[in-house]
Amino acid sequence: MDLDKQPKKDLIIDDILVMRASRHLNIVNYIDSFLHKNDLWVVMEYMEGGSLTDIVTVNLMTEGQIAAVSRETCQGLEHLHHHGVIHRDIKSDNMLLSLGGDIKLTDFGFCAQISDPASSKRTMMVGTPYWMALEVVTRKEYRPKVDIWSLGIMAIEIIEGEPPYLNQNPLKALYLIATNGTLTIANPEALSSVFSDYIAKTLEVDAEKWPMASELLQHPFFNLCEPLRTLSPLIKAAREIAKNK
Structure with a gap:
């Protein structure tokens, strides 16, 4: 650089x-x-599989694969939060993969370091608008759990290929997130009940009800996780499509 x-x-x-x-x-x-x-x-470290965005924009993933991606992301968040770090920019662009399906967080430019994860809070509005939690958008005090909202938005992004309000300009998207609160997907009936409950838990409007990353990892949705190696064909398909463009 x-x-x-x-x-x-x-x-x-x-x-x-x-x-x-x-x-x-x-x-x-x-x-x-x-x-x-x-x-x-x-x-x-070189993550030759590229970003999760490359995959979700050209492939459909099973619930088990989405669960695996979400679990790996949540494990990374649990580690960061335990050490007093809020990522503040969780989205598919910032999830990198190996060809074998390993998933890792990157891009810590928007991170906030807090002294006490249990009580310290921030108020600065930073991140990428479409994935921002309500507390961040409205500049309320927030804790590391704001990353959990972004994790829920990323699940919707994987299902639909993009986050809610992506067709709006960023300022309009921020307004809609702040005023509408609860987000929905186009075909909620297509999801299993356990997946629907996971999304509901991560996108709870009341920030006090957001689970910590360590608590969320106990959610039964993660019992659906498929092996990470099942992501390899999706990675190869995305690379092939990009190569032929």
């Missing part, structure tokens, strides 16, 4: 610091960084 062309250098530094301090199977592994003249080189 040419540092002269980076308007928000502090976000890059935050990204590096969080990755360096966060060693976990579901977080992209930071290796090293170097400054050469004015170029910053950051060496990270």
Whole structure:
């Protein structure tokens, strides 16, 4: 990265610091960084499968596969939250995969470090509008559990290929999230009852009722998880489509 062309250098530094301090199977592994003249080189684990976005925009996933993706993401969030880090930008773009189906969080530029995960709160509105929790949009005080809302939005994104309100401009989307609250999907009857309950738990309007990542991992939806290797054909299909464009 040419540092002269980076308007928000502090976000890059935050990204590096969080990755360096966060060693976990579901977080992209930071290796090293170097400054050469004015170029910053950051060496990270190579996730050759690309982003989850590449997959969900061209493939349909089973509930078991969605459960597996959600579980791996939630495990990464549990680790971050335990260490007082709020990711604040959970979405398919920031989930990277290996060819074998391993899933890891990346992009920590919007992270917030808090001293006490149980009581410390933030009020700054940061993230990507379509995945933002109500508390973040309305600038209310919030805890790490705001990432759980974004996890629920990501589940809808996987089902429908995009998050709610993506056809609206970002400001209109923020307004709709703030005023409409509960989000719905086009064909809720197509989901199993346990999947519907999982989405309802993650997208609960009352922030006090949001589960912590550690609690959410006990949800029966994760009993449906298929092996991560079942994602490999989807990754290969997405790569093939991208290659032929």
